[in-house]
Amino acid sequence: MSEIIRSLQRDLNDFGDDLHLIGSERLGNRHPGEHRGNFGAGAAAEPATPEAAAAVVRWCLEHRVPIVPQGGRTGLVGGGISRPGELILSTARLNRIEAIDPLARTVTVGAGVTLQALQEATAEVGLVPGIDLAARGSATIGGMIATNAGGILAFRNGVMRHQVLGIEAVMPDGTLFSDLTRVLKVSAGPDIKQLLIGSEGAYGFVTRAVLKLESFNPMRATALVGVRDATSALALIAHFRAQPALQLEGAELMWQRYLRDSAADKGFDVDWLEGDAPAILLMEVSAGSEAEARDALEEGLAALWEEQGLSSGIVAASLEQARRFWALREDSDFMYRHFPAAPSFDISVPPGALDGYVADLRSRLKTVDASFDAYVYGHIADGNLHISVIGDGVAGAAFKEPIEDAVYSGVADLGGSFSAEHGVGTEKRRAYLAYGNPARRAVSQAIKAALDPNNLFNPGKVPYGAD
Amino acid sequence: MSEIIRSLQRDLNDFGDDLHLIGSERLGNRHPGEHRGNFGAGAAAEPATPEAAAAVVRWCLEHRVPIVPQGGRTGLVGGGISRPGELILSTARLNRIEAIDPLARTVTVGAGVTLQALQEATAEVGLVPGIDLAARGSATIGGMIATNAGGILAFRNGVMRHQVLGIEAVMPDGTLFSDLTRVLKVSAGPDIKQLLIGSEGAYGFVTRAVLKLESFNPMRATALVGVRDATSALALIAHFRAQPALQLEGAELMWQRYLRDSAADKGFDVDWLEGDAPAILLMEVSAGSEAEARDALEEGLAALWEEQGLSSGIVAASLEQARRFWALREDSDFMYRHFPAAPSFDISVPPGALDGYVADLRSRLKTVDASFDAYVYGHIADGNLHISVIGDGVAGAAFKEPIEDAVYSGVADLGGSFSAEHGVGTEKRRAYLAYGNPARRAVSQAIKAALDPNNLFNPGKVPYGAD
Helix, strand or coil, X not given: CCXXXXXXXXXXXXXXXXXXXXXXXXXXXCCCCCCHHHHCCCEEEEECCHHHHHHHHHHHHXXXXXXXXXXXXXXXXXXXXXXXCCEEEECCCCCCEEEEECCCCEEEEECCCEHHHHXXXXXXXXXXXXXXXXXXXCCEHHHHHHCCCCCCXXXXXXXXXXXXXXXXXXXXXXXXXXXXXXXXXCCCCCCCHHHHCCCCCCCCEEEEEEEEEEECCCCEEEEEEEECCHHHHHHHHXXXXXXXXXXXXXXXXXXXXXXXXXXXXXXXXXXXXXXXXXXXXXXXXXXXXXXXXXXXXXXXXXXXXXXXXXXXXXXXXXXXXXXXXXXXXXXXXXXHHHCCCCXXXXXXXXXXXXXXXXXXXXXXXXXXXXCCEEEEEEEHHHCEEEEEEECCCCCCHHHHHHHHHHHHCCCCCCCCECECCCCCCCCCHHHHHXXXXXXXXXXXXXXXXXXXXXXXXXXXXXXXXXX | CCHHHHHHHHHCHHHHHHEEEEEHHHHXXXXXXXXXXXXXXXXXXXXXXXXXXXXXXXXXXXXXXXXXXXXXXXXXXXXXXXXXXXXXXXXXXXXXXXXXXXXXXXXXXXXXXXXXXHHHHHHCCCEEECCCCCCCCCCEHHHHHHCCCCCXXXXXXXXXXXXXXEEEEECCCCCEEEECCCCCCCCCCCCCHHHHCCCCCXXXXXXXXXXXXXXXCCCEEEEEEEECCHHHHHHHHHHHHCCCCCEEEEEEEEEHHHHHHHHHHHCCCCCCCCCCCCEEEEEEEECCCHHHHHHHHHHHHHHHCCCCCCCEEEECCCHHHHHHHHHHHHCCXXXXXXXXCCCEEEEECCXXXXXXXXXHHHHHHHHHCCCXXXXXXXXXXXXXXXXEEECCCCCCHHHHHHHHHHHHCCCCCCCCECECCCCCCCCCHHHHHHHCCHHHHHHHHHHHHHHCCCCCECCCCCCCCCC
C-alpha cells in the first residue's frame, strides 16, 4: 500500500465510510477503463460526500500531492491518466440522484451518476436529459461536465454546457464552491461555474450538478438513407427541421467504408443499399404518433429523392430494427479489431464545409501514405466528425505527426475545432498547442496560475504550460 | 472638450474614420439611454474596427484611464454608468452583420448590432436568433452578451450564453482575444469566452460574436387566459409542451393588477375577463398551419378548463390582435407614469415555487408598509419574475433596504437568483453583496485581479471588491 494511502488513512479517518481509500492491490482488480494508464497512480480516494472530497483536496494541498479526477474512465483522450505520486480522486460514490423537479424540468445529481442511470430515473416522469451519447452506460455526469460532452442531440439541445444550471465543486484551494442554482436565468455577475465545464479538472473537482431536462416523445420513425454527400444529407435534415409537426431526434452520417465494415461486423444485411452511395444517413424523427412519424419520413424522402440524388433508403419496421440501425453507428469497436491502434480523431467544422473537408482529408492522407484511408462518421447536423485513420502501419511513430497534420489542417480556419466533444487530455496535447486557439490558451494559463498556483489539479493535461 | 479626448485625438489619429472620439458637447446632444448617469464621463470612443478598439484600450492602460463599455444604453441596472475621468467605449460602430450561414444556422455579427436588426436580417433566410426580448429595438448583441440576456424564448432555447458560439473581445491587457468558432461542439480546453458572457464588461470588451440561429414558424395562435395561479399556468404550459405537433412560442404571466392597469393604459377592453382571475397567462403556440395552432390552443384550453380552474380566455382573431396582447405584457412604461421611481426587480425561482414566493412577497411588503403592493409579471416557464413595488412613498430612501429584503428573502434558498436577466450594474450592488453567491464572488475577484490588475474595466460594477 502506498505511502499516500497510509497517510490519508491516518489523517482523515474521521470520515469513516464517507471516504474510501484504495491502494494499488485493490485497484489492480478493477478495470482501468479506456486507458491502461488511468490507474498509474496506484492510489485512489472515493469520497461519498462533497465535504470528504474537500478534505482530501486540502490534504493534498498540504502535502503537495497532485490530484487526478476520474469519473467513468471512459474518456478517449487520456484525461484521467495518473502517475505514481499522484492521487486519483474518483466520483464513483457521489452517485445519488437527489431530486427531480418535473415542473421546473430539472434534476440535482451527484457527479458520479452515469448518464444511463439518469436517463432511467428521469424517464419515470416522462423527461430526459437533453444530451445523449453512445457511452451512456459508463460516462458520468461529472466527466461529461469536465469534457463539455456533446453527443447525438447537441444539434437541437446544445452541448453539456447548455444542460448545466448549477455546479458544486471542490476548488484547487480546497474550498467547496457551491452554486447549485435550479433556474435557467441567472445574470448575477461572472458565472464562475462555466470555468469548470470543459476544463477537464484543471480548475476543480465537480461533486454535484443541477441539469435541465427535456420532453421525450417515443412516437418515432427511423431510416437509413443512401446520400451522395454531406450536403445532400444536410438538405434532408433542413427539410425535416423546418416541419413544425415533427421533431428531428437524430441525424448521423456514416461514410460508406464505415457503414459497410460496421454492417459486416454485425451481420447486418445491406442488400437494400443500392448502387454506390458515398454516405449513409441515419435519421430519426418523432411526431404525434408512430404512423405520423413514419409517413412524414417516407413522404419527405420521396419529395427530395431526385433533387438530392438519394440512391436507396429503408425505414425501420420495428423498434428492434431501429435499434440495429443505431448499433451500426454506435458500436464502433470493430474498427479497432480490424485496425488496432488506428489513430482516432474528433473534429468539428461548420456543416457546409463537411464535404470539402472530407475530400481534402482523404487526399492529404494519401499524400502521407498511399495506403491510408479513413473511417469517417459522426453527428452531421452539428458538423462533428469522428475519424479513424487506417492503412499499413498507420500506428507507427513516424506517421503520428503527419497524420495529425492531415486531420487538423484548415479546421481552425474553417471556424471549427480540433476537438469537438472528447476533450484534450494527454492524447491531444500536441494538437492543443499546434492547432488550438492561442488566445484561449494564454488566458487559460493565467487563470490556472491564479486558481491553482501549485498546479495540483490534473497536472500534465490542459491548460498545459504550467508544467 | 476633455483632456482625455484631446490626448486620444493626438495619440491615435492614425485610425482616421475607424475611430470617432466624442466629447461632452456632442454627447450632450444624444439620448443617454435608460440612466442619466450613462454619459457622466463626458468622453466616448467609438471604434469601427476591433483593432481600433484594442488601441483605445492600450492607450487607457498606459494612461490609467478606466473604461466603461456601452452598447444600446438600455440596461436597467446602471451597468453603463460612467464618471468624469473615465472613457466610454461604445460598440455603436461595430454594427455590421458580417455573414449568415443558413446551413450551419449561424451568424457572425458586430457587437453593436441591435437584436431587431439581426432579427430582420436572419428572417430573410427563414431563421431567427434563439433569443427575443421587449427591448429588441435598442438592445445590442454586445450588451446582451455582457448581461447574459434572457427574454421570452429562454424556456425553450436557453439564455444568451446558449446562443453564443464564438466571441472576439479586447481583453484588459489590450490584446485582441479571438475565438470566433462557428461550431457548436468545442471541447478544446477551458472555454475562456464564457467569462465574457454575463460579466458586464469586467473581463473585456466584446467586439464580435458568432450566434446560433433557430427555425421560425409564423403559423401561430395567441391567447389570453385567466388562471387561478402560477401553478395552473404551468399545468397549461406543460400540456402544450408535451404535444409533439405543437411548439410553445411564448408563455408570459401577468398578475391581475399589472394586467388591469396595463390594459387601462392602452384602452384595451377587458370585458371578456370574467370574475376575479388572479393572474392572466399570455400564451402563443405554433403548428403546421394557423388553423391547427388555433384549434390546438382552443382544444387544450377546453380540456383543462375545469381541472385548472380557468375563468376566462380569448384567442386572438388576427395578427393585429395578437400584437395588442403582447403589448399588454411588453409595454410596461405605464407603471412608471403611475409610480415614478417605483423600485423594480428581476428575480428567478424554480417555477414550482412561484406561487409561494409571490404570496410571501406580498405579505413581506405589507409588513414594510401597509400601502405597499407590487406589479408582478414575467417569463413564467423559466420562473423569471419582474416586480415593481408600488405604494405611498415607495421610492423613499428609508424603504430602500426593507423593500430589497422583502423581494430577495429566500430566493437563493429556493435555488433562484436575485438577478435573472438584467444584470447587477450599480443598482444591484447591495443585492450582489448581500444575496449573491459568495463562492462566485470570491473566485470572480481572484480572476479579476489576474486579468485586470489595475481594475480599469468597468470599475465600480461587478465583481466589486476590487474597488
